[in-house]
Amino acid sequence: MKNLKAKSKFKLTKSEKNIEKDLLRNSYQLENENERDTHIASAKNSRVNLRINDELVEQLKKLAANEHLPYQSYINSILYKFVKGDLIDKKVFDRVVSELKKIS
Numbered sequence: 001m002k003n004l005k006a007k008s009k010f011k012l013t014k015s016e017k018n019i020e021k022d023l024l025r026n027s028y029q030l031e032n033e034n035e036r037d038t039h040i041a042s043a044k045n046s047r048v049n050l051r052i053n054d055e056l057v058e059q060l061k062k063l064a065a066n067e068h069l070p071y072q073s074y075i076n077s078i079l080y081k082f083v084k085g086d087l088i089d090k091k092v093f094d095r096v097v098s099e100l101k102k103i104s
Contacts, residue, residue: 064074
């Protein structure tokens with residue numbers, strides 16, 4: 001990793017330098033659970049080929065852009081959250097929020 005640092009053409013910010021230093025010491029801690037999930041979901045392990053409807057791919061690309069993620073990483077993140085049990089049905093969530101607002 002030190003060789004990468006020497007060859008880098010990019011100037012790191014103070015925050016990025018701190019992250020790099022922590023990574024070199026194996027002491028880097030992710031800031032929150034969502035950041036951890038995104039990093040885990042974006043780890044490259046296996047290649048899978050899927051046939052997905054073109055309209056669905058376009059919708060996924062738009063959603064991924066809103067999250068500032070490449071669409072393939074976004075799909076991987078969705079699958080990871082689903083398997084982990086953390087994926088929430090938006091319709092159910094909206095209904096629960098609506099009911100809670102009525103009670104408040």
